[in-house]
Every structure is written in structure tokens, then in C-alpha cells.
């Protein structure tokens with residue numbers, strides 16, 4: 001029954017029932033974890049063959065590079081070909097690097113702070129007031145951690161089902177030259193699963209900005225991570241930016257962390273030729289070249305872009321049932337009460353759950369006491385501050401499916417109990 005139309009007596013009765021259920025949950029001595037947005041062991045097993053590649057005597061890439069040696073800061077051309085297609089940049093506007101795209105995002109930010117971008121009048125750190133980034137939220141906590149780490153002020157903008165609220169963004173960047181960048185996850189965003197529409201993408205790359213060196217960190221981490229049959233076509237965001245007269249505005253990122261091995265994949269960075277030269281100039285001070293043997297084994301493992309898509313279909317077979325289960329439990333346990341909304345993503349790694357305002361932290365804390373670890377309330381917002389205290393990020397991929405069912409049922413009990421507390425308050 002809809003909690004919002006219950007009388008106080010009905011709510012109290014419901015609360016008493018939920019309290020009993022919660023006590024039983026606590027007594028079960030659970031130790032479950034729904035925080036980890038990482039592949040489960042069976043997903044990692046899909047790529048086990050990588051461990052035997054490239055194999056003894058097999059160290060030359062198709063372009064003739066001896067991958068055992070130093071050099072090649074841009075990475076192997078044949079692998080860039082594959083991911084240039086999948087990320088919509090084309091092979092000549094992407095570089096293949098080491099295992100973490102986050103590291104590239106971090107480094108680009110530090111390079112800009114210390115030395116400025118090709119379009120900067122001075123280093124970002126020398127700007128006459130503290131610089132700022134727009135942060136569509138709910139969003140990815142590790143993005144916000146990078147900007148927070150370097151004292152970049154974060155401005156929350158709403159993340160809508162078709163992408164960041166572009167009107168809010170355009171208004172903010174038009175007059176404030178200290179706004180130097182924004183975070184965007186364009187496909188199956190973390191945690192909402194929302195994807196940026198072409199219309200919003202065009203508006204973001206075209207909007208006039210007071211800062212000539214404004215950058216969009218277009219983190220396409222889930223470009224091919226679909227839960228439905230069709231892999232989405234990536235927006236040709238670099239072309240759109242160039243057409244709009246801002247060829248240097250966009251940094252594209254991707255990686256194979258959630259395709260092959262989260263700890264041993266290959267990361268990619270795509271951008272304009274000028275930005276790539278600038279980046280590789282800096283990167284080549286830090287390294288005499290990325291791990292090309294890992295790139296070669298990925299190349300051999302996939303073969304081509306279709307090889308990646310076929311591999312992702314195998315992931316889908318393992319994780320789609322987990323997402324379905326979570327959505328089913330949410331509907332069964334929370335649907336009628338109308339105390340929550342949640343996203344129904346067609347890809348990515350997360351479900352975003354919004355509970356009644358003011359009850360997310362309480363729900364997470366109740367779950368914790370019952371032995372169910374949830375991502376901290378607020379984590380999906382800059383400074384870990386969810387102004388409405390309502391968003392909870394659910395990560396269904398890692399736990400085995402029976403544990404997932406127990407954990408989600410428990411979370412639902414906690415959300416319902418927290419809702420009765422709030423409504424009776």
C-alpha cells in the first residue's frame with residue numbers, strides 16, 4: 001500500500017511489522033556487500049585466455065613493433081583502430097595507454113593545473129580565483145575525488161535521463177572563466193545508467209564558455225557494456241566538437257577494465273591532434289612507453305571491434321540476470337509503497353535508487369547494522385553531500401546471485417523502515 005496515503009496508525013502498524021522483519025535480518029548474521037562496481041570472478045574468467053597471450057616467441061605487433069621494447073607512447077595502432085571505432089574517435093585521434101583511464105583523467109588535470117592546456121593563457125593553478133568543474137550528479141565518486149583532491153571547486157548540476165542539464169551548464173559556463181571543465185559519463189552513466197542524447201551532446205560542445213580552455217571529460221567507460229542486445233553507436237563527439245568550432249574541448253576516455261581484467265586492462269584517451277600532442281608530450285616525460293605486451297595480448301584476444309562486442313555479449317549473459325533480479329525485488333518490495341524510484345538501466349554497472357528525501361543515510365546505516373554494506377549515502381554527489389539525502393548506488397555485478405537476492409531484500413526492508421520513521425516524524 002502507498003505509504004503516503006496511510007494514516008498514522010496504519011504507518012505505526014506497518015513499522016512494527018517491518019521492525020520485526022529487520023530484527024530477523026540482523027539476527028541472520030549476514031556479511032554481504034553491494035558496494036563493489038566490479039566484475040565478478042565468472043566475468044573475469046571470460047578473459048582467462050589472455051593470461052596465455054601473446055605467448056613465447058610472439059611479441060611483434062602487426063605494424064612490426066617489437067612489443068618487448070621501449071617506445072610507442074601512443075600505443076599499438078591496430079588496437080587503437082579497434083577502440084577508435086568503439087569509442088567513436090577513429091584510430092588517429094586515440095592513444096592506447098596502461099591499465100587505468102582514471103589515471104589519464106587524473107594526469108590531464110594535473111598537467112593543466114601545472115602547465116595549462118594548449119588553450120590556456122596560464123596554468124589552471126595560476127588562475128586568479130580557484131577554478132571549478134561542473135559535476136552532473138548523481139555521478140561517479142572517483143571523478144569527484146580527482147577534482148576534490150586538487151582543490152577544484154565542484155558545482156553540482158542535475159543529471160537527467162538524456163544527460164547533464166545542459167541549460168544549467170550553459171548558463172554557468174557563459175560568464176565564469178574559472179569554470180574549466182566538467183565530468184560526463186555519456187553511456188550508461190554511473191550510477192543512473194542514463195545516456196547522453198545527441199541533442200544534449202551537441203549543445204554541450206557548442207555552448208559558449210567564458211574560459212577558452214574549458215574541457216569536457218567524456219568518460220565513455222561503459223560504451224560497449226550493454227544489458228540489451230544492441231551495442232549503442234557512440235556519438236562522434238570529437239567531430240561534433242570540431243564542427244561546433246571547439247575542436248579541443250573534449251577528452252574521450254575508455255578502458256577494457258570491465259571488458260577483460262579490471263586490474264590489467266588497457267586504457268584509452270581520445271582527443272584532437274593538438275590535445276593528443278600535448279598529452280603525449282607530458283606522458284613521455286613520465287614513461288618511455290606504455291605496456292605494449294598487454295596491448296598486444298588484447299589485440300590478439302579480440303581480433304577486431306566485433307570481437308569486443310561478442311565478448312560483451314558473454315558478460316551480458318552473466319550479469320543481465322543479476323540486474324533483472326534486483327529490479328524485480330525493488331518492484332516486489334517497494335513498488336506499492338511509493339517510497340522509492342529507481343533506474344532501469346540498459347547497460348553499465350549500477351542501478352540508482354532514490355528513497356524518500358532524508359532517508360538515504362538512515363537506510364544505509366540500517367543495512368550496515370544488518371551486515372549489508374551499501375555505497376555510502378552521498379557518495380554519488382560532490383563532497384559526498386547529497387542535498388536531499390535520497391540517492392543510493394546499487395552495484396549488482398559482483399555478489400553471487402543468491403547473496404544478491406538476500407542483500408536486496410534486506411535493503412528493501414531498511415528503506416521501508418526508514419520511510420516509516422520519516423513519515424511518522
Ligand code: PLP
Pocket residue numbers: 037099100101102103140185190219221254255256257262267
Ligand atoms: N569511469 C567510470 C564512469 C567508472 O565507473 C569506472 C569504474 O567504475 C572507471 C572510469 C574506472 O576506469 P579505469 O579502470 O579505466 O580506471
